[in-house]
Amino acid sequence: MVTTPTHPAHPLGLALHHIDHGYAIGGTDTPVLDDISLTIAPGEFVALLGPSGCGKSTLLRLIAGLEPPRAGTILAEGTPITGPGPDRIVMFQDPTLYPWRTVRGNVALGHDIAGRKDPASVDAAIELVGLKGFERAWPHQLSGGMAQRAALARALVNDPRLLILDEPLGKLDSLTRLTMQTELQRLWRDRGFTAIMVTHDVEEALLLATRIIVFSPRPARIIGDLPIDLPPHRHRDDPRLLDLRKNILTQLGHSADW
Amino acid sequence: MTASNTLAPGLNTGTPAGQAAAQAGARPRRPLLPWAAGPAWFLAALVTWRWPDADDFPDTNLLAALFAAIGLGLLATAALRRLSARAPWAIALGLGFTVWEVAQAKLLWLPRPFFGTPQDLLDVFLTDWKRLGDSLLHSLGLLAVGYGIGAVLGVAIGVGLGRSPRFRYWVRPLIRLVGPLPPVALLPLAFVLIPSGRLASEALLALAAGFPTTILTWSGVAAVDPAYYDVARTMGARNRFLVLRVALPAAMPQIFVGLFMGLGVSFATLVVAEMLGVKSGLGFYMQWAQGWAAYPNMYAALLVMSLMCTGLVSLLFKVRDRVLSWQKDGLKW
Ligand SMILES: Nc1ncnc2c1ncn2[C@@H]1O[C@H](COP(=O)(O)OP(=O)(O)OP(=O)(O)O)[C@@H](O)[C@H]1O
Ligand SMILES: [Mg+2]
Numbered sequence: 010m011v012t013t014p015t016h017p018a019h020p021l022g023l024a025l026h027h028i029d030h031g032y033a034i035g036g037t038d039t040p041v042l043d044d045i046s047l048t049i050a051p052g053e054f055v056a057l058l059g060p061s062g063c064g065k066s067t068l069l070r071l072i073a074g075l076e077p078p079r080a081g082t083i084l085a086e087g088t089p090i091t092g093p094g095p096d097r098i099v100m101f102q103d104p105t106l107y108p109w110r111t112v113r114g115n116v117a118l119g120h121d122i123a124g125r126k127d128p129a130s131v132d133a134a135i136e137l138v139g140l141k142g143f144e145r146a147w148p149h150q151l152s153g154g155m156a157q158r159a160a161l162a163r164a165l166v167n168d169p170r171l172l173i174l175d176e177p178l179g180k181l182d183s184l185t186r187l188t189m190q191t192e193l194q195r196l197w198r199d200r201g202f203t204a205i206m207v208t209h210d211v212e213e214a215l216l217l218a219t220r221i222i223v224f225s226p227r228p229a230r231i232i233g234d235l236p237i238d239l240p241p242h243r244h245r246d247d248p249r250l251l252d253l254r255k256n257i258l259t260q261l262g263h264s265a266d267w
Numbered sequence: 268m269t270a271s272n273t274l275a276p277g278l279n280t281g282t283p284a285g286q287a288a289a290q291a292g293a294r295p296r297r298p299l300l301p302w303a304a305g306p307a308w309f310l311a312a313l314v315t316w317r318w319p320d321a322d323d324f325p326d327t328n329l330l331a332a333l334f335a336a337i338g339l340g341l342l343a344t345a346a347l348r349r350l351s352a353r354a355p356w357a358i359a360l361g362l363g364f365t366v367w368e369v370a371q372a373k374l375l376w377l378p379r380p381f382f383g384t385p386q387d388l389l390d391v392f393l394t395d396w397k398r399l400g401d402s403l404l405h406s407l408g409l410l411a412v413g414y415g416i417g418a419v420l421g422v423a424i425g426v427g428l429g430r431s432p433r434f435r436y437w438v439r440p441l442i443r444l445v446g447p448l449p450p451v452a453l454l455p456l457a458f459v460l461i462p463s464g465r466l467a468s469e470a471l472l473a474l475a476a477g478f479p480t481t482i483l484t485w486s487g488v489a490a491v492d493p494a495y496y497d498v499a500r501t502m503g504a505r506n507r508f509l510v511l512r513v514a515l516p517a518a519m520p521q522i523f524v525g526l527f528m529g530l531g532v533s534f535a536t537l538v539v540a541e542m543l544g545v546k547s548g549l550g551f552y553m554q555w556a557q558g559w560a561a562y563p564n565m566y567a568a569l570l571v572m573s574l575m576c577t578g579l580v581s582l583l584f585k586v587r588d589r590v591l592s593w594q595k596d597g598l599k600w
Contacts, residue, residue: 073501095503105494109516109593119502121512147593167502 020051020203021085021096021170023072028081030067031228041067042078043228054197054204056214058257059224065207066102068229069173072205073099085171095119098169100177102207104156106148112159113144119167127166134162137192139185153180158189165196172197174206178213190216194241211257215250216243223260233260301345301354307361308338315368315385321375325390333389334364380562387563388570395564399552403571406537406548409465410579413472414533418526421477425484425525426510429491429518442481450475450536458544468540475536476529483525487518520594523587530583534576549575 030042041064049055057065071078074093083090085097098119106115114121117131135141138158148156157180164172177193178186194217197204208214214221215237223233235253243250312334320327341357344350350357364385370376372384392399427434428442450471461467495513504513515522541550549572556564 070497073497075497075500093497093501093503095501097501099497099501101494101498103494105492105498107495107498107513107516109519111593118499122499122502122504122508149593149595163498 022051023049024084040228056218064229096170100164102175104160301350304357305342311365383563391567402552413469417473417476421480428485429488446478475532479528480525487521491517
């Protein structure tokens, strides 16, 4: 199913209203998210940029439904999110493969949970991320980048309506990264899911996303919301991208002449 | 008693390649050591047969024949080149029997009846094998029921303690009160409260196996990376899946430590329970042998018991090696 472009698309739309969140760390309360309001239309590819530790992963956890926010509401197609669900699949920052399952078993996890049998889609996802031949490998036999690709395959088999990606390509070498970026974009276009992706790579965001959200340092507030009105198949040297890049880096606190 | 080598199949685990390299490096030569194992046992046979006994011992010629047969078997194994790694042990055992035979049957260095001769031991197996076998079966039966129940309950309670705060609130104090008690301390009480001695022993064995299994399962489940649950939950997993397919496999290495410890406590409890309670099994046999000063019988029972225990531990490790084949490496029993 992964490779079939004729897949019926039901991308998920999201609306976040005045989200506040925080954690108690060592007895003191640490605010993490500060009044985040955001509407994401079905089928958008949103990239989240922000300094390390500002609260991006936390926001993704709330959208996934793994934790309720302290204040505010998150609506998926108008109904509040009360818990996790297989229409919103997360690819976590750490691969967190199950060490007791082979690569194949890990990728098939979503099928096992749903009680579904679809070995063809598992094979297709494994091939897509370039792990063919490693189906029977244990996670401890993979490199960091391979584990990350396996985690991506595990997310993809579920045919999500919203794919939540937390630095999905962070551990890949620059060449594999380029291939995977192309694959991600192609998947997003072919299968028409909504995508939310955290990345530290401004160029990656510019190449893939239809919209870039920039966060302040913790507690995260939205300090920039830039639509990228450029067609897919963007070129890295496109002068419009270079302008946007300068703009974003300034918002992130870097001098513009960087 | 070698553990199976069922670690990660295929893929570069390093070992096969390493062995191949080592073999390629060394010059191929025929080891001579395996050929010495047979003669070592022939020596034992010869000494037993030709050297007159110091006293009127039974079965001397039969024992000599047995030694010789083992020697022949070892020669055949050497010819088939199946003996290389175990050859030193086979030789040492042959020489050991020779020394024992000389010291005890021929020269009577140590006082009888506390120290027996090899033929005494053989005689026990020849004349009393039925009762020994019967005792072994009784012990195994008691262990199987008691340990089995304890292991299953231990895993279940441990998972409950690790996953459910409510369960933990009620059960933890009970575990803390009863668990650390040596099961044999409850023995007198158990035999009073539970009318059937067998049932009482099974309950104690279950307790013996259950406590370490519970604690280790609990700690294993409590230590599961919460991210593992998050992954499954975002894919729609319910509690059942989280317990059976996430918490349990993640805690499995710890659970096996608990099962192993529980097995040890079970052995101890088994012997005491048989001596004081059920009046059957190997423990009871040994006590009976001591009562009649039948020391060779006691040695025979000890040997059988030690084979039983080590066999069960090996079995447990075999199962562990299979279940935990995903682990990078583990202890070799
Ligand atoms: N479970 C938790 N308990 C306590 N504090 C937490 C927890 N998770 C996150 N935090 C805190 O929340 C803040 C934001 O963390 P988060 O993981 O969302 O950052 P991030 O933006 O994803 O950073 P990075 O880019 O480095 O991944 C951090 O200060 C962190 O200490
Ligand atoms: Mg993060």
